[in-house]
Amino acid sequence: MRILQIYKDYAPVMGGIENHIKVVAESLRQHNVDARVLVTNTTAQTVHQVIDGIAVTKTGRQLNISSAPISLGFYPWLYRLEKDVDIAHLHLPYPPGELGQLLLGRSQRLVLTYHSDIVRQKVLGALYAPFLHQLLRRADLIAVSNPVYVQSSRFLQKVADKCRVIPFGIDLARFAITPQIRKRAAEIQHMFGNRPLLLFVGRLRHYKGVNVLLEAMRSAAVQQLNAHLLIIGIGPLYEPLQQQAAAAGLLERVTFGGEWSDEDKIAA
Template sequence: MNRPRVLHVYKDYFPPVLGGIEKTINLLGQGTRDEFDISVLVCKGPEPAGESIVDGVHVIRVPEWGRFSSAPISPAFVTALRKHGAAADLLHLHHPNPTGDVAFLLTRPKAPAVMTYHSDIVRQKYSMLLFAPFQKRVMASCRYIMPTSPNYIESSPWLGQFRDKCSVVPLGIKLEDFDATPEVQGLIPGIRSRFPGPCVIFVGRLRYYKGLQFLLPAMRNLEATLLIVGTGPMEPSLKEQVTHLGLAERVHFLGNLPHSQLVAHLRASDCFVMPSHLRSEAFGLSQVEAMACGLPVVSTNIPTGVPFVNQDSVTGFTVAPESPQAMSDALGKLLGNGELRATMGTAARQRAETLFSASAMCAGVKAIYRQALKDR
């Protein structure tokens, strides 16, 4: 018996692109191909155009002319979706993806479609005025829409219009990838020797919505080290701010780390911080990675999935965004109380195991696939 064919539609894929959505699509491909034949349609990005099998998943990369507001300009995407959409039993759209949405409306595949709604389009407000009618038609065409948290349904003006289609499927990671392997354990003593004393860690792209400019003043009130893992366009201004605040000896920019080094730095730290202050931070998957390592989290109570992941006063603390004092107070509570850190760290690991594993995410998505195919 032939298995149902599912076609994921997005702009990029991991590998090589390291974004959260790209990694999620990769995990979904790996975690659902026991029951479904999985293909992924994306633009070529940094890779050559063409078709290949990547870890058992059929990946189709099409040419593009360039990008506008991060959206690929690709007439070939329309042609490819017409061809591969006709062969699919189910389409899985990933939002935001204006290129894919326009192609979907132009080709109108006969197969039913579902959508993972990763985030609103937040920053490109003027472009959104033009794109809004297309997005509404695509969402109306989907059988089911999968937001990644209940919080986002309440705060998104788009999801509120399609509440009857929504079924929450939280994002997940391979928890075992963050275990304390012998390699990781061997790296930890050197990290603690290099960065002695209480240690706070941030992991993520250094982008406008991450709120690091509010975290740095908070560090002035703490006798602690801050490790910043990641790179991005905000790095030069953040380094300048560190110098201006006189924090150069206690704030360290580590760049992008190999995975084993990332896990070791997380496990060598005392707590994790996510100071994001805008709705562009729709979920905060790096919180889950830290929780998988048994770290308590200090994050912000922005109206997205961020405080859904990190339960206030259970797995850590959630504080007001853009408030260095609130951030400092919460970090101080954790750094000054080892028993509290251990209790919240254990709760964080348990919450990650219960809600945010790759297997739980894939099980939720497979249930939606079955229902959408049954409804045909």
């Protein structure tokens, strides 16, 4: 069996959905499934890579519109790759990907993993809704991580019979505490003066609430702890959140670490 997962980003780009796609692909490979991935690149160049045994096509990106990468090369590659797959597996929301699937998709079966509604971009959401409804009707199965999504989403309510609750899996082996991890943990703790360390890991987007976390760092309770906040991850709000921390006088108690290796994240 051959399965193609489709989204906007993949490793080493760090994020919850990106990590989930990687876990799914590698797990499928362990079960002798030919797992492939189609995403956009962070540059204008189209590349073909093998990442931990997974064939990944990253098409050149021309621009971003409301956090959605636009890649003209994405569409011919979607058409070409779906010719030879049994299942196309899209991760939503990624409007350019869903539009491409509607127009060019030709896999035998279509599976969608519905991660969230588009909430903040009202205009984009209104334009996107008709295409999303059509794609949901076309899907053979829609995976959601929580039954609440089916009840709360106005899009999923109409296709509830197709929805299946499949919680996100975690590769526990990645979190094994080795002597090297213990050593690195001690080094990281020393970097921050052996103070209590508060940790955030993830993409810096508005719905993650990191702005609220920064406000909490100003509270008396946190100040009494003499804690330090380490933020690991990048995203659209990386610079605005840094500016918020600076304006609040928190730069001595907050560190924006950018992207870290898996080993360092586990150690932290």
